[in-house]
Amino acid sequence: MARDPAPSDSHTKAETVAEVSEFDLIGQLTKGRPRPAGTLLGPGDDAAILAAADGRVVATTDVLTEGVHFRLDWSTPEQVGRKAAAVNLADLAAMGARPTALLVGIGCPGSTKVDLLRELTTGIWQEALNVDAGLAGGDLVSAAQLVISVTALGDLQGREPVTRAGAQPGDVVAVSGRFGWAAAGLAVLGRGFRSPVAVVNAQRWPEPPYAAGPQAAEAGATAMIDVSDGLLADLGHIAKASSVAIDVQAGQVEVHQRLVDVGSALGVDPLHWVLTGGEDHGLAATFPEHGAVPEGWALIGSVGRGQGVTVDGGPYEGPGGWEHWR
Amino acid sequence: MARDPAPSDSHTKAETVAEVSEFDLIGQLTKGRPRPAGTLLGPGDDAAILAAADGRVVATTDVLTEGVHFRLDWSTPEQVGRKAAAVNLADLAAMGARPTALLVGIGCPGSTKVDLLRELTTGIWQEALNVDAGLAGGDLVSAAQLVISVTALGDLQGREPVTRAGAQPGDVVAVSGRFGWAAAGLAVLGRGFRSPVAVVNAQRWPEPPYAAGPQAAEAGATAMIDVSDGLLADLGHIAKASSVAIDVQAGQVEVHQRLVDVGSALGVDPLHWVLTGGEDHGLAATFPEHGAVPEGWALIGSVGRGQGVTVDGGPYEGPGGWEHWR
Numbered sequence: 001m002a003r004d005p006a007p008s009d010s011h012t013k014a015e016t017v018a019e020v021s022e023f024d025l026i027g028q029l030t031k032g033r034p035r036p037a038g039t040l041l042g043p044g045d046d047a048a049i050l051a052a053a054d055g056r057v058v059a060t061t062d063v064l065t066e067g068v069h070f071r072l073d074w075s076t077p078e079q080v081g082r083k084a085a086a087v088n089l090a091d092l093a094a095m096g097a098r099p100t101a102l103l104v105g106i107g108c109p110g111s112t113k114v115d116l117l118r119e120l121t122t123g124i125w126q127e128a129l130n131v132d133a134g135l136a137g138g139d140l141v142s143a144a145q146l147v148i149s150v151t152a153l154g155d156l157q158g159r160e161p162v163t164r165a166g167a168q169p170g171d172v173v174a175v176s177g178r179f180g181w182a183a184a185g186l187a188v189l190g191r192g193f194r195s196p197v198a199v200v201n202a203q204r205w206p207e208p209p210y211a212a213g214p215q216a217a218e219a220g221a222t223a224m225i226d227v228s229d230g231l232l233a234d235l236g237h238i239a240k241a242s243s244v245a246i247d248v249q250a251g252q253v254e255v256h257q258r259l260v261d262v263g264s265a266l267g268v269d270p271l272h273w274v275l276t277g278g279e280d281h282g283l284a285a286t287f288p289e290h291g292a293v294p295e296g297w298a299l300i301g302s303v304g305r306g307q308g309v310t311v312d313g314g315p316y317e318g319p320g321g322w323e324h325w326r
Numbered sequence: 327m328a329r330d331p332a333p334s335d336s337h338t339k340a341e342t343v344a345e346v347s348e349f350d351l352i353g354q355l356t357k358g359r360p361r362p363a364g365t366l367l368g369p370g371d372d373a374a375i376l377a378a379a380d381g382r383v384v385a386t387t388d389v390l391t392e393g394v395h396f397r398l399d400w401s402t403p404e405q406v407g408r409k410a411a412a413v414n415l416a417d418l419a420a421m422g423a424r425p426t427a428l429l430v431g432i433g434c435p436g437s438t439k440v441d442l443l444r445e446l447t448t449g450i451w452q453e454a455l456n457v458d459a460g461l462a463g464g465d466l467v468s469a470a471q472l473v474i475s476v477t478a479l480g481d482l483q484g485r486e487p488v489t490r491a492g493a494q495p496g497d498v499v500a501v502s503g504r505f506g507w508a509a510a511g512l513a514v515l516g517r518g519f520r521s522p523v524a525v526v527n528a529q530r531w532p533e534p535p536y537a538a539g540p541q542a543a544e545a546g547a548t549a550m551i552d553v554s555d556g557l558l559a560d561l562g563h564i565a566k567a568s569s570v571a572i573d574v575q576a577g578q579v580e581v582h583q584r585l586v587d588v589g590s591a592l593g594v595d596p597l598h599w600v601l602t603g604g605e606d607h608g609l610a611a612t613f614p615e616h617g618a619v620p621e622g623w624a625l626i627g628s629v630g631r632g633q634g635v636t637v638d639g640g641p642y643e644g645p646g647g648w649e650h651w652r
Contacts, residue, residue, distance in 0.1 A: 040382060045489050045567075046420040046552050047386035047480070052378035056366060059462065060373035061477055063431035065469040094372040105389035105431075105475045136385065139475075143391040149431045149465075149475035151387055154373070163371050226372050241370075 017117065017140075018110030025114065026140060029121045036134040038100040038155070048136035050101045050153055057100075058154040058161065060091035066146040074189055075204040077116045080148070081123020083205040087228065088152035089131060090208035090281035094226035096162040096217025097154035099210070101136040102128050104150050107143025123205075124150070131210050159217050167223040167242035167286040173301035174293045176212035176283045178202060179231050180255070180270060183277025184262045191266065199262055208281040212296055216285045219294045224285035230276040232316055235284055235301075235309045242286075245306030247313055248275070252300045275316060343443065343466075344436030351440065352466060355447045362460040364426040364481070374462035376427045376479055383426075384480040384487065386417040392472040400515050401530040403442045406474070407449020409531040413554065414478035415457060416534035416607035420552035422488040422543025423480035425459040425536070430476050433469025449531075450476070457536050485543050493549040493568035493612040499627035500619045502538035502609045504528060505557050506581070506596060509603025510588045517592065525588055534607040538622055542611045545620045550611040556602040558642055561610055561627075561635045568612075571632030573639060574601070578626045601642060 017025055026043075035042045041049035050057070064070060064087070070080045085102055092099050104124055106117065117140075125135055133152075185203025194200055208226070216224055223242055227234045232248070239246045255270050263270035286303055287293050310316070343351055356369045367375035376383070390396060390413070396406045415425050430450055432443065443466075451461055459478075511529025520526055534552070542550055549568055553560045558574070565572045581596050589596030612629055613619050636642070 041487060041489065045487075045491075046417040046550075047384045047423070047478075049421070049482070049487055050383050050385060051381070052383045053381055055377070055379055055381065057376050057378045057383045057479065058373045059376060059427070059429055059477070059479060061429040061431045061463060061475070062465045063433050063467045063469075063473075063475060065433050065467055065473075067470075068468045091372040095375070097373070101385070103385055103387040103477055105387045105477075107389050107391050107473055137387060139388045141389045141391055142394045143389075143473055144393075144471045145469065147389075147391075147433055147469055147473050147475075149387070149389060149473075151385070151429055151431075151477040152373075153383065153385060153479075156375070161367060161371075161375055163367065165371075224372075 015114045016110060017108060017112050017114060020114060022140065028114065029117060033125055033135065034129065036132050039134045039136045042134065043137050048101065048103065050136060052155065054156050054158055056156055058092055058095050058097040058156060059151060060088055061149065061151040062087050063147060063149045077119035078123035079204040081120040082127040084148045084150050085124045085127035086206050086208055087281060088150045089127065089210060090206070090226040092152050092154035093208060093210045093213025094224050094283055096159055096213050096224065097156050098214055099131045099133040100153045100155050101133050102150055102152050104135055104138040104148065106138065107141050107147040109144065110142060112146065157214065162217045162221045162224040162285070164223050164225055164238045164241035167238050167244050167303050169244055169303055169305045171222055171286040171288055171303040172290055172293065172299055173235065173246055173248065173284065173286055173303060174297040174299050176297045177209035178207065178280045179227065179282050180259050180273030180277045180280070182206060182279035183273040184259050184270065187266055187268060188262060196258060196262065198258055202280065206279060206281040209283060209296065212283050215294050216283065216297065219287065220292050221285040221287055224283060227280060227282045227284050228278050230278045231284060232275050232309050238284070238286065239307060239309055243307065245304045245308055245310070246301060247304060247310045248301040250312050254298060275311065341440045342436060343434060343438050343440060346440060348466065354440065355443060359451055359461065360455065362458050365460045365462045368460065369463050374427065374429065376462060378481065380482050380484055382482055384418055384421050384423040384482060385477060386414055387475065387477040388413050389473060389475045403445035404449035405530040407446040408453040410474045410476050411450045411453035412532050412534055413607060414476045415453065415536060416532070416552040418478050418480035419534060419536045419539025420550050420609055422485055422539050422550065423482050424540055425457045426479045426481050427459050427462040428454050428476055428478050430461055430464040430474065432464065433467050433473040435470065436468060438472065483540065488543045488547045488550040488611070490549050490551050490564045490567035493564050493570050493629050495570055495629055495631045497548055497612040497614055497629035498616055498619065498625055499561065499572055499574065499610065499612055499629060500623040500625050502623045503535040504533065504606045505553065505608050506585050506599030506603045506606065508532060508605035509599040510585050510596065513592055513594060514588060522584060522588065524584055528606065532605060532607040535609060535622070538609050541620050542609065542623065545613065546618050547611040547613055550609060553606060553608045553610050554604050556604045557610060558601050558635050564612065565633060565635055569633065571630045571634055572627060573630060573636045574627040576638050580624060601637065
């Protein structure tokens with residue numbers, strides 16, 4: 001546990017994780033962070049303790065790897081941290097839960113700058129504090145590439161969870177949040193552009209409609225999903241889990257003017273981004289009737305008997321959702 | 327989401343993760359697994375739901391990377407899975423908690439065999455089921471090397487958590503579980519031997535004394551820690567968090583005859599393994615008096631005023647605990 005001679009302050013910025021002790025490093029990353037009310041025991045012991053007043057805890061985990069889920073030449077470490085937190089927090093929202101806390105495992109090479117990890121964890125903290133959650137615990141290990149594993153814990157506040165399996169024929173389909181923005185941003189970045197900044201930033205980190213999840217649960221949503229793979233692909237998961245068919249009315253699906261503009265510039269139909277683009281982490285849900293759809297949600301389709309997802313009653317032509325290793 | 331033409335059964339064993347769809351793969355890894363009572367909603371939705379009858383949940387996360395925390399030429403995938411689960415479950419025990427569920431994030435190259443992942447997850451399941459916990463959720467992503475991130479959730483059953491910070495001068499120090507076995511096993515493997523198998527297996531996966539954690543909490547333990555870095559190093563964490571000094575009486579520390587034998591063969595003092603070897607995930611705790619130490623725990627020292635850890639009243643000569651990147 002000996003520490004190398006402390007570098008002068010002027011060199012601190014250039015320190016790599018290999019140059020500081022594990023305990024110092026964890027101290028640097030956790031020092032001075034707030035502790036939200038739900039975190040009964042914060043980082044620093046063998047485990048954290050979180051409030052679970054509901055008698056149940058909602059838990060989800062997602063792993064992000066450099067080069068697959070983010071690129072440090074496209075995003076700042078803080079943006080990557082926000083994204084790592086957001087993709088998990090969105091999963092909680094999709095169950096109708098309110099986030100309580102995050103646990104974060106980070107693997108990185110010894111050559112990683114301490115500053116990078118500090119900015120990364122700052123991004124995670126910022127996103128968590130947006131929803132009154134904290135970073136309650138973590139682990140930091142040596143790895144060949146930067147890997148960020150986040151587990152998010154949440155509270156159902158006495159409500160039943162909204163799973164993927166409750167959609168019924170006759171239900172309506174509605175969405176909240178952004179769709180197609182991250183895909184448009186990826187197309188822009190992939191061609192070497194850095195603007196329009198709104199769609200590029202949407203690729204760097206999502207802005208899930210966290211409050212819309214519990215809101216939909218309160219309103220009686222019968223099924224809900226976090227749209228990470230693409231709207232049609234994720235509606236397909238609801239259709240499969242609920243043993244129903246879902247039809248999307250293309251004319252009801254909002255295509256934001258910014259996406260129209262980017263589509264024109266790149267020669268791509270922006271509706272394709274909206275229907276198949278992943279990584280925006282909007283929410284899609286089914287409700288028993290039009291009248292149940294809360295404010296902030298937009299009606300886009302209907303649930304019927306059968307299976308699969310159609311657009312305007314027919315199969316959608318085009319590539320499907322994102323799959324790893326393909 | 328199209329699937330490549332299904333290979334004939336005789337070729338299934340050789341499939342890599344790049345050759346099967348993500349959804350098929352997750353199906354293969356989760357199919358037919360039991361669902362313990364604490365898992366209210368298992369894998370397959372946006373998030374899992376676990377019982378938290380206590381109104382609090384204990385949570386911890388640890389990441390294991392190939393080449394750093396395990397080697398697939400030394401351990402089977404099943405042994406690696408057991409280890410990944412055990413190191414987290416031991417952290418729960420060290421708070422005095424009973425495990426409820428695990429969430430598992432796995433990153434691996436596309437060339438990874440599906441069979442390897444199946445054996446790995448079988449190992450995780452076996453270790454979890456040992457303590458009536460289940461694997462409630464997970465994520466599977468592409469990564470440059472095999473990385474396993476496990477989050478364990480547990481229940482305090484109404485007890486107060488046993489942190490590292492409660493040791494008082496006058497307390498006694500006791501341990502439960504194995505110490506030095508994994509270090510002896512590492513020394514054996516490092517010299518190219520594969521026996522004695524008991525110490526080699528101790529390196530491959532730990533056997534933490536899970537029940538001893540809640541037992542110590544019931545008995546009034548004032549502080550407790552999972553010994554992952556080494557006995558002296560981890561007692562140092564209790565000493566620091568509790569602002570006390572800890573003295574270990576070397577004559578009271580059990581050195582198992584197997585470690586004596588291996589030490590003789592390799593020319594190493596086996597007491598060194600016991601005092602400084604990590605990865606066995608035994609438990610060390612402080613109790614208010616001799617009479618409070620439960621069966622299965624062995625007295626090894628005492629708590630006094632001051633700071634730091636001594637052996638027989640003086641500093642211990644030898645390298646300290648394990649640190650990453652050094």
